[in-house]
Amino acid sequence: SQQGEEDPQALSIQEGENATMNCSYKTSINNLQWYRQNSGRGLVHLILIRSNEREKHSGRLRVTLDTSKKSSSLLITASRAADTASYFCATAPTGGGNKLTFGTGTQLKVEL
């Protein structure tokens, strides 16, 4: 399977703490994207980082990309209870057009 791996599988933190999720993938990529999914719902696009970028910020989100290690991390700072969701990384492989390969996901729970 070409599916990427994410760790941890599950993460439980207190509101106000930072949450870090890691993603590893197997092929060369055009870009890597992070998505959020609330239980039983569709996916919401969070951030896209291209293969020639190393770090990107969007609000409380910070994403890093290390193409030499084929890995990425998503940091959510000052977490809120509303951040509770599943988070998936997805890679757009080089030469693969717009096809995305999703990671296994991290279930984040932010407690009050």
Next chain:
Amino acid sequence: GAVVSQHPSWVICKSGTSVKIECRSLDFQATTMFWYRQFPKQSLMLMATSNEGSKATYEQGVEKDKFLINHASLTLSTLTVTSAHPEDSSFYICSAPVGNSRGDEQFFGPGTRLTVL
């Protein structure tokens, strides 16, 4: 941002019947759409790429005769699960890329939960 809708949001059917799921891009045109399925507490697995005006491209292991895809227009793709069985029960999600560059951001529909009795 761009909006993708799916209909129905949920469906329950009897084993052996066929179910059609629609995916629409509401405010943009999509020459390509993607269909995924997701089992509980698992990730999304790409089933097929829907191409407007041509045949769909299926991923390895996905039966094209069982999961019929039709991309009737630049804003509509349909997935028909034929002769559905309980093991087809899953969450089906479509997506459409926005933009002309490869690997662009995609917008996802809200998903359709299929339960086959």
